[in-house]
Amino acid sequence: xxxxxxxxxxxxxxxxxxxxxxxxxxxxxxxxxxxxxxxxxxxxxxxxxxxxxxxxxxxxxxxxxxxxxxxxxxxxxxxxxxxxxxxxxxxxxxxxxxxxxxxxxxxxxxxxxxxxxxxxxx
Numbered sequence: 001x002x003x004x005x006x007x008x009x010x011x012x013x014x015x016x017x018x019x020x021x022x023x024x025x026x027x028x029x030x031x032x033x034x035x036x037x038x039x040x041x042x043x044x045x046x047x048x049x050x051x052x053x054x055x056x057x058x059x060x061x062x063x064x065x066x067x068x069x070x071x072x073x074x075x076x077x078x079x080x081x082x083x084x085x086x087x088x089x090x091x092x093x094x095x096x097x098x099x100x101x102x103x104x105x106x107x108x109x110x111x112x113x114x115x116x117x118x119x120x121x122x
Contacts, residue, residue, distance in 0.1 A: 001027070004045050010036030017041045049073035053115075054086045056101050061093030061118040068101055071111045081106035093120040 001022050008015040008031075017031040019041045029041040043049070051073055055065040074082055085105050095101075095118040102112040 006041055006044055008032060008037040008040050010034070010040040013037075019045050021045060048076040050076050050079060052079060052082050052086070052112075054083065056086060056112070056114075057090045058095060058118050059090060059092050060120055061095065062121050063116075063118050066091065066095050066101070066118045067115045068112050069115055070105065070108075071100075071113050074105070074108045074110050078106050078108055082108065082112075086112060093118050 001020055004019040004021065006017045006019065008017050011034060013033055015032050015037050017029060017037055017040075019029050020027045024046070026042050026045060029038045032038050032041065051070050053067070053069040056068050058064060058066050068086070070082065082105050085102055089102055089112075091101050095114045095116075097114055097117055099114045100111045101114055104110070105112045
């Protein structure tokens with residue numbers, strides 16, 4: 001039996017979790033003080049995902065870059081591919097919060113969206 005030790009990020013408590021696994025399957029989770037800890041631990045050891053935040057270059061805007069994020073979780077092992085796409089992207093002003101800047105980033109099926117408004121400069 002394998003044990004994995006994690007610090008939960010599901011809520012501000014930061015519980016120290018112990019996950020017991022057998023042949024890649026979660027047997028038990030302990031140390032959590034809320035249900036989110038159990039859910040986080042099971043997902044983290046079997047299929048870890050992350051939200052990626054960054055910035056994308058803007059042409060013709062009142063700011064040179066716009067803050068952005070993935071619209072939902074992406075597989076953790078795709079972070080570098082997602083960042084490569086983000087680093088090569090350029091968008092045109094104006095940009096509104098929620099605008100899709102990159103659809104299906106790195107083949108994940110997840111869009112990258114703007115998290116700030118950028119006005120067009122005349």
